[in-house]
Amino acid sequence: MSDNPLKSLLKPGSIAVIGASRDPAKWGYKVLHNIVRNPYKGKVYPVNPLAPDVEGLKCHASVGDVPGDVELAIIIVPSPAVLQVIDECGAKKVKALCVITAGFSETGPEGAALEERLKGKAAAYGMRMLGPNTMGFLNNSIGLNASIVPEMPPKGEISFITQSGALGLSLVDWAIGSHLGMNCVVSTGNKADVSEADLLEYFEEDKDTRTISMYIEGLKDGRRFMEAAKKVKKAKLAIKAGMSQAGARAAASHTGSLAGADAVYEAAFRQCGVVRVEGVEEMFDAAMALSTQPPAKGNRVAILSNGGGAAIMASDACERRGLKVPELRRHTKAGIARLLPVFASVKNPIDTVAKSDHDIYRDALQALIDDTGIDCVMVIYAHGGFTSAEEPARAVIDALKENYPKPVVACWMGGREVSDVARMFRRNRVPFYPTPERAAEALSALIRHHDLGKGGPR
Amino acid sequence: MILNEQETRDLLAGYGIPMNESRAACGAAEAAGEARHIGFPVAVKALSRKIVHKSDLGLVELNIYNPGDAARAARRILARARDIDPEAGLIIEAMAPQGTEVIVGAKRDPQFGPTILFGLGGIFVEVFRDISVRVAPVDRTMAMDMIDDVKGYAILKGARGRKGVDLEALADILVCTSRLMMEQERVLELDINPVMAYEKGAMAVDARALIRD
Numbered sequence: 166m167s168d169n170p171l172k173s174l175l176k177p178g179s180i181a182v183i184g185a186s187r188d189p190a191k192w193g194y195k196v197l198h199n200i201v202r203n204p205y206k207g208k209v210y211p212v213n214p215l216a217p218d219v220e221g222l223k224c225h226a227s228v229g230d231v232p233g234d235v236e237l238a239i240i241i242v243p244s245p246a247v248l249q250v251i252d253e254c255g256a257k258k259v260k261a262l263c264v265i266t267a268g269f270s271e272t273g274p275e276g277a278a279l280e281e282r283l284k285g286k287a288a289a290y291g292m293r294m295l296g297p298n299t300m301g302f303l304n305n306s307i308g309l310n311a312s313i314v315p316e317m318p319p320k321g322e323i324s325f326i327t328q329s330g331a332l333g334l335s336l337v338d339w340a341i342g343s344h345l346g347m348n349c350v351v352s353t354g355n356k357a358d359v360s361e362a363d364l365l366e367y368f369e370e371d372k373d374t375r376t377i378s379m380y381i382e383g384l385k386d387g388r389r390f391m392e393a394a395k396k397v398k399k400a401k402l403a404i405k406a407g408m409s410q411a412g413a414r415a416a417a418s419h420t421g422s423l424a425g426a427d428a429v430y431e432a433a434f435r436q437c438g439v440v441r442v443e444g445v446e447e448m449f450d451a452a453m454a455l456s457t458q459p460p461a462k463g464n465r466v467a468i469l470s471n472g473g474g475a476a477i478m479a480s481d482a483c484e485r486r487g488l489k490v491p492e493l494r495r496h497t498k499a500g501i502a503r504l505l506p507v508f509a510s511v512k513n514p515i516d517t518v519a520k521s522d523h524d525i526y527r528d529a530l531q532a533l534i535d536d537t538g539i540d541c542v543m544v545i546y547a548h549g550g551f552t553s554a555e556e557p558a559r560a561v562i563d564a565l566k567e568n569y570p571k572p573v574v575a576c577w578m579g580g581r582e583v584s585d586v587a588r589m590f591r592r593n594r595v596p597f598y599p600t601p602e603r604a605a606e607a608l609s610a611l612i613r614h615h616d617l618g619k620g621g622p623r
Numbered sequence: 624m625i626l627n628e629q630e631t632r633d634l635l636a637g638y639g640i641p642m643n644e645s646r647a648a649c650g651a652a653e654a655a656g657e658a659r660h661i662g663f664p665v666a667v668k669a670l671s672r673k674i675v676h677k678s679d680l681g682l683v684e685l686n687i688y689n690p691g692d693a694a695r696a697a698r699r700i701l702a703r704a705r706d707i708d709p710e711a712g713l714i715i716e717a718m719a720p721q722g723t724e725v726i727v728g729a730k731r732d733p734q735f736g737p738t739i740l741f742g743l744g745g746i747f748v749e750v751f752r753d754i755s756v757r758v759a760p761v762d763r764t765m766a767m768d769m770i771d772d773v774k775g776y777a778i779l780k781g782a783r784g785r786k787g788v789d790l791e792a793l794a795d796i797l798v799c800t801s802r803l804m805m806e807q808e809r810v811l812e813l814d815i816n817p818v819m820a821y822e823k824g825a826m827a828v829d830a831r832a833l834i835r836d
Contacts, residue, residue: 420814
């Protein structure tokens with residue numbers, strides 16, 4: 166890991182915040198504030214020639230005046246001042262830059278020219294650069310929030326690369342609300358230097374990341390992205406936004422109009438093992454399963470439910486996504502039949518007829534995991550109010566305490582009482598969903614990831 | 624700039640893509656002579672860099688069985704084509720037996736570079752947009768996978784008593800097209816439409832290329 170060129174950027178030992186401000190409305194305040202009040206252990210140096218101190222830290226007039234080494238410089242000065250600041254960082258032998266300042270290629274040709282100069286300068290000094298026009302990044306593994314995101318999400322194993330800063334913000338908020346753990350969130354900004362491809366390579370080596378999620382509007386170099394992604398063994402998910410056919414309409418040939426940008430992205434993602442998802446919810450539902458569960462070696466799903474309705478909906482949801490809900494082995498059926506009342510259905514999907522006792526759920530789940538004709542299991546509990554939502558959840562957690570060879574996803578349907586269960590599941594690394602459709606979609610992503618990885622469907 | 628059919632055929636020939644025999648001609652007498660040389664039946668088409676939709680403009684005549692008809696068709700097509708493009712000529716081709724029509728295409732994508740397309744021909748591509756796409760280079764396994772990917776695969780594979788087509792031959796054309804696109808930087812877009820697929824073998828019957836000016 167020490168060799169990865171992005172280590173200085175994402176795991177810096179010391180940080181200078183250039184353009185730190187005392188005004189709480191300014192980003193220069195917010196970023197420094199977020200760094201200081203989180204557990205980050207490295208050195209932090211605010212830089213601002215006009216303020217004596219910010220957030221209780223002594224301010225330095227320029228980065229050159231900082232007494233110790235600076236590994237990462239976060240730059241939040243107005244755009245006309247950025248080039249000079251880069252020179253100062255170069256002289257100070259700063260290793261990496263995070264340029265939050267906006268007003269570059271996103272604004273037009275003049276900004277684009279300025280960005281080219283910025284890129285050239287950073288490269289000349291040998292500094293890797295995130296941005297410009299990024300909202301920064303956060304890295305839970307070192308307790309660092311170098312962004313304008315007000316709150317850190319819970320710790321987790323999903324790292325998220327986003328081309329939209331605002332989406333990154335809302336998503337962290339959403340992650341906090343839905344108890345979703347995250348490791349890093351990186352807003353790429355204009356990608357003058359560091360791109361998705363660089364970040365993929367970094368996260369492949371990063372021991373705290375198990376799943377890489379991406380929000381992509383457009384890649385600058387698709388081939389480079391594919392080459393990087395092909396080498397990454399960890400699960401990769403992407404939302405590709407902007408399916409517009411506007412470009413395709415102008416094409417001169419049949420192929421030109423048929424192989425529109427979206428079809429090409431679809432093909433490229435498949436070829437380099439990136440699972441494409443439609444939206445944010447789907448992506449994080451899938452990421453939760455991929456970062457916690459063993460691989461799905463096939464598409465045969467067993468469903469365990471305390472109600473027939475939810476069981477049928479779950480079977481439909483699975484089959485609609487090309488998954489199978491096959492007959493169970495005779496041995497499995499006999500084992501489960503012993504646990505349930507005589508009138509319960511031991512055909513897949515299994516309906517326990519409202520039984521959700523701890524031992525029934527635990528033993529039935531164990532029997533399904535042991536069935537050699539099954540590749541993954543969905544456990545459903547529909548909360549009726551007369552049983553405890555926690556009891557079967559604890560049963561699932563107990564059954565999964567030891568190593569288990571197949572992915573298991575939980576679907577707990579209900580309102581308030583179920584939300585406590587959600588926290589329990591997250592702590593115990595069990596992916597959980599509020600509806601069978603979302604659970605089925607997550608299973609489908611697990612299976613697609615496995616297929617792409619083994620070079621099956623291409 | 625668009626290459627005319629003959630120029631595109633020369634390009635494809637360089638990469639071993641099988642095609643029906645063809646010869647260019649400038650006038651009616653020459654057309655009749657070339658037709659006799661190729662052997663009947665033949666097709667007579669306008670040859671132009673400017674005219675895109677030949678059939679829609681009545682600039683294609685199929686199933687011509689004798690030199691007299693070939694000359695007549697040539698005169699008619701040439702007169703009409705020159706209204707649109709004064710430099711238009713003629714191309715005489717051996718009639719390809721009817722097979723299952725598929726389309727093979729390629730396009731240089733601004734982000735991903737050369738991409739290859741495969742689809743079932745005619746109504747399947749026009750109405751259902753039943754296609755599969757890959758970023759080149761496409762090898763044989765990937766090519767077979769592309770063919771497998773289209774919804775109309777059952778038609779190619781053979782269904783309900785109908786014999787299937789030569790999938791290997793189609794895969795070969797996809798691989799050759801991929802190689803062409805990887806090597807010929809100037810080619811921006813390429814349509815080989817239709818490719819006739821037979822129980823044994825496959826061949827390109829019409830083609831068009833857009834190249835960098």
